[in-house]
Amino acid sequence: MARSSKRQDVLAGALTVFARDGYARASIDVIAAEAGVSTRTLYNHFGDKAGLFQAVIQESATRVAAAQLAIVESHLTEITDLESDLVAFGIAWRTPIPDFAEHWALVRQVNAEAGHIPEDAIDAWQEAGPLAVQRAIADRFAAFAADGLLRLDDPVRAALHFALLISGSNLSYRGGPKPDLADTVTTGVHAFLHGYAG
Numbered sequence: 001m002a003r004s005s006k007r008q009d010v011l012a013g014a015l016t017v018f019a020r021d022g023y024a025r026a027s028i029d030v031i032a033a034e035a036g037v038s039t040r041t042l043y044n045h046f047g048d049k050a051g052l053f054q055a056v057i058q059e060s061a062t063r064v065a066a067a068q069l070a071i072v073e074s075h076l077t078e079i080t081d082l083e084s085d086l087v088a089f090g091i092a093w094r095t096p097i098p099d100f101a102e103h104w105a106l107v108r109q110v111n112a113e114a115g116h117i118p119e120d121a122i123d124a125w126q127e128a129g130p131l132a133v134q135r136a137i138a139d140r141f142a143a144f145a146a147d148g149l150l151r152l153d154d155p156v157r158a159a160l161h162f163a164l165l166i167s168g169s170n171l172s173y174r175g176g177p178k179p180d181l182a183d184t185v186t187t188g189v190h191a192f193l194h195g196y197a198g
Contacts, residue, residue: 007045050118063103065128083189091185142155161195
């Protein structure tokens with residue numbers, strides 16, 4: 001097996017284990033078995049569990065961000081009707097992509113045990129994934145402001161507000177029905193434009 005192939009096998013196996021078991025409960029032996037490699041191979045490639053976790057979350061976040069950046073590009077390049085286009089973008093952005101189910105399970109694990117995860121790993125994840133997408137949205141919002149479509153001083157803050165408004169609250173449906181995505185996004189976009197429309 002080639003070196004890069006082994007590395008990819010380890011990353012894939014580790015993603016499965018970290019997504020299922022979390023960082024603290026994940027065992028190097030279980031990860032090696034899932035990846036079909038020896039623990040020695042794992043240590044040779046990544047040094048330790050923290051190094052492996054950082055590589056896994058960074059690689060996974062980079063792949064998800066690439067898909068989300070393509071959504072930004074396809075929906076926010078040419079605007080014909082700002083509200084409709086933002087709603088279409090928000091729905092596309094917030095619709096789960098089945099190929100990334102393990103990534104989102106990993107994110108839930110990170111959120112649940114953030115105090116036990118190396119800070120470098122969390123920083124690498126944020127930089128490779130969420131912040132990269134937020135910057136791309138902020139760049140589009142700055143362009144919309146330059147065109148008079150939005151009124152804003154801080155495009156990064158506006159992008160964060162947009163993301164929060166179209167996400168809804170995870171607490172809003174615990175124990176009850178999950179809110180309708182289209183309704184959540186539409187009302188979020190309406191609230192966003194109430195504060196930022198040009």
